[in-house]
Structure formats: C-alpha cells, structure tokens
Amino acid sequence: NGKLTLNGKFTTIEESTFSGCSSLTGDLNIPAQITSIGKSAFRTCSKLTGNLHLPSCLKTIGIDAFFQCKFTGDLLIPEGVTTMGSQAFLSCSGFNGPLLIASTVTSIGSGAFSGVSKVIGELKIPNGITIIEKQTFSNVGCNGKLTLPSELFSIGSFAFQSTKFNCQLNLPI
DSSP states (O other), rough: BOOOOOOOSSOEOOOOTTTTTTTBBBBBEEOOOOOEEEEETTTTOTTOOOEEEOOOOOOOTTTTTTTOOOOOOOOEEETTEEEEEETTTTTTTTTOOOOOTTTTOOETTEEEEEOOBBBOEEEEEOOOOOOOOTTTTTOEESOOOOOOOOOOEEOOOOTTTEEEESSSSEEEO
C-alpha cells in the first residue's frame, strides 16, 4: 500500500506528476499551499479510493487532473478556485456525497464532472458561470435539485445527457 505525503514549499503540482501511480491508495490530502493542480496530475490513480481534500488557496484544477480516480465522500470545490479544466473529474464514479462548486468558479471545462454518479443533495451551478460546456455534467446521478445560474446564456450539447435528477430543475428567468 502506498501513501503520498506532500511536504515542502512548492505551490504547484505539475502536469502528469502522479499520473498512473497505481500504488497510491486511500485519501488524498493536497497541502494547504498548493494553488494549482496541473493537467493529468493524478490521472488514472485508480486506487485513490478515499476522500479528496482540496486546499482553500487552490485556484486552478487542470484538464484530466483526477480522471478515473475513485474517491468517495464529498466533492467540494473550495472558494478561490476560478478555473476547472476539461474532464477534471471525468469518470470519478466513487463520490457519494454532495458536489459543491464554489461561487468563485467562473470556468468549467467540457466533461469536467461527467460520470460523477452518486451526488447527494442540490447541484447548484455558481452565478459566475455563463456557459456550460458540452458534456460537463453528463451521466451525473443526483438526488437533489439542479439550479442553473441567472447569468447563463449557453448550454453545450449533451451538457446534462443521461443525468438523473429525482427532484426539480430550476431554470433561470
């Protein structure tokens, strides 16, 4: 069993740093000083099956950053994050708590949450989002309501394809 402890004064986890590390298991605690997680940083680390803890000073989550990781618990995008790359959490099917996206997020790439299948509670898209890219929330299972931002002016193709909501949809006026 592998455990990853990140120490030091670095502020960025670079592109593909831990991509494919199949020996990493359990929780992933990103250190408090990390402001950027690069493209494919933890891609296909499929044995990371515990909780994901993102720091409050995080600003950017790169393309494919957590592609096919199997985290459980909540998916909390902390305040301060402004940009999420395409497919950032694609096929992360283990989350079984709420998906909470910070109000500071202004850009979510296509397919970012596609396949996050067991979201509990309301899914509220932040007001700073004006475009929902293609497939951003496809194949998401959610037992609460979906609230779209009032500034929204474009929803991409298949943005909510095969998404299962068993409550209400609140469309902006």
